[in-house]
Amino acid sequence: MSFLDFEPPKVLVVDDHPASRMTAVALLSVEGYDVFEAESGPAAIKCVSQTNLDLILLDVMMPGMDGFEVCRCLKQDEQTRLIPVIFITALNDRRSRIKGIEAGGDDFLTKPFDHLELTARVKSLVRQKRLNEDLDHAEQVLFSIARAVESRDPNTGDHCERLIDLGKEFGEFLNLSRPELRDLMWGGYLHDIGKVGIPDAVLLKKGPFTDEEREIMNQHVLIGEKICKPLRTMRGVLPIIKYHHERWDGSGYPEGLVADEIPLLSQVFQLIDIYDALTSERPYKRAFTPTEALEIIAQETNKGWRNPELVMQFQEFIVTLLGKSNVKIQTMEVLQASASSVL
Numbered sequence: 001m002s003f004l005d006f007e008p009p010k011v012l013v014v015d016d017h018p019a020s021r022m023t024a025v026a027l028l029s030v031e032g033y034d035v036f037e038a039e040s041g042p043a044a045i046k047c048v049s050q051t052n053l054d055l056i057l058l059d060v061m062m063p064g065m066d067g068f069e070v071c072r073c074l075k076q077d078e079q080t081r082l083i084p085v086i087f088i089t090a091l092n093d094r095r096s097r098i099k100g101i102e103a104g105g106d107d108f109l110t111k112p113f114d115h116l117e118l119t120a121r122v123k124s125l126v127r128q129k130r131l132n133e134d135l136d137h138a139e140q141v142l143f144s145i146a147r148a149v150e151s152r153d154p155n156t157g158d159h160c161e162r163l164i165d166l167g168k169e170f171g172e173f174l175n176l177s178r179p180e181l182r183d184l185m186w187g188g189y190l191h192d193i194g195k196v197g198i199p200d201a202v203l204l205k206k207g208p209f210t211d212e213e214r215e216i217m218n219q220h221v222l223i224g225e226k227i228c229k230p231l232r233t234m235r236g237v238l239p240i241i242k243y244h245h246e247r248w249d250g251s252g253y254p255e256g257l258v259a260d261e262i263p264l265l266s267q268v269f270q271l272i273d274i275y276d277a278l279t280s281e282r283p284y285k286r287a288f289t290p291t292e293a294l295e296i297i298a299q300e301t302n303k304g305w306r307n308p309e310l311v312m313q314f315q316e317f318i319v320t321l322l323g324k325s326n327v328k329i330q331t332m333e334v335l336q337a338s339a340s341s342v343l
Contacts, residue, residue: 009126166276188269275293
């Protein structure tokens with residue numbers, strides 16, 4: 001079954017010359033496409049805003065707003081950035097093609113274009129666009145589930161949003177790569193998505209867990225991994241979801257990983273997650289000050305639960321972030337003692 005059998009793809013042909021438009025419209029209509037026309041850049045922008053298009057054939061040389069400018073506008077808009085743009089041009093020089101690539105164009109066809117080449121390129125890009133949309137929608141579903149999970153517990157407030165902001169800043173402090181920063185920020189939303197599978201009686205229990213309830217709660221990291229694993233774009237986020245409750249000395253879960261067996265992003269995320277929990281008010285505790293929170297993290301590091309070297313970097317980051325040197329007063333000595341005993 002062809003992808004055309006589900007719903008005819010919508011293609012916009014933009015050209016200020018009626019004869020050129022008619023040729024492209026006729027060829028694509030015969031192939032089963034739902035074709036729209038626009039005679040200028042502003043008309044194209046208007047059509048795009050009113051129609052869910054799958055592809056745009058865009059003439060470059062148009063009076064007023066040329067094709068490059070139209071393409072730039074579309075690619076800068078979150079709602080239209082995924083629409084493929086094929087530039088149709090009589091220009092065949094290298095400079096024009098570079099300019100088109102810089103504007104965000106996806107392909108080029110030179111006038112007069114070949115019928116078979118036109119249909120092949122259009123079909124390929126429409127298929128790719130729909131695959132990208134499916135992927136984009138799947139990611140949005142995951143984020144929606146994560147927000148729903150967070151809303152089940154009103155006591156956490158904007159925990160995920162704070163983790164995203166703090167993760168970005170700490171990641172930049174550590175000079176993480178751009179993909180690592182993205183994974184760390186996505187982890188802010190998705191780290192507890194597996195709690196969607198935890199009963200309210202356990203998830204919202206105010207008192208201490210029984211051994212059986214603790215075992216149920218600990219399953220949320222495996223449930224979260226299973227939910228996100230089918231999406232390839234989540235590959236870098238999976239270690240955060242699965243391992244953000246591991247401990248440096250191997251006493252964590254789900255696998256009891258030790259030291260550098262724990263993925264670095266999981267260790268980084270764990271620190272910002274703990275810090276935010278400590279500095280936020282809960283029904284069962286007050287919000288600790290940054291100094292108090294760092295002292296608690298330092299004590300846990302001294303127990304062998306955290307990476308001493310990374311914790312020292314995190315402390316430096318918080319001091320820099322807050323601009324308060326008095327945060328160091330008691331934590332530095334504890335951290336140094338821990339580092340010397342573990343490293």
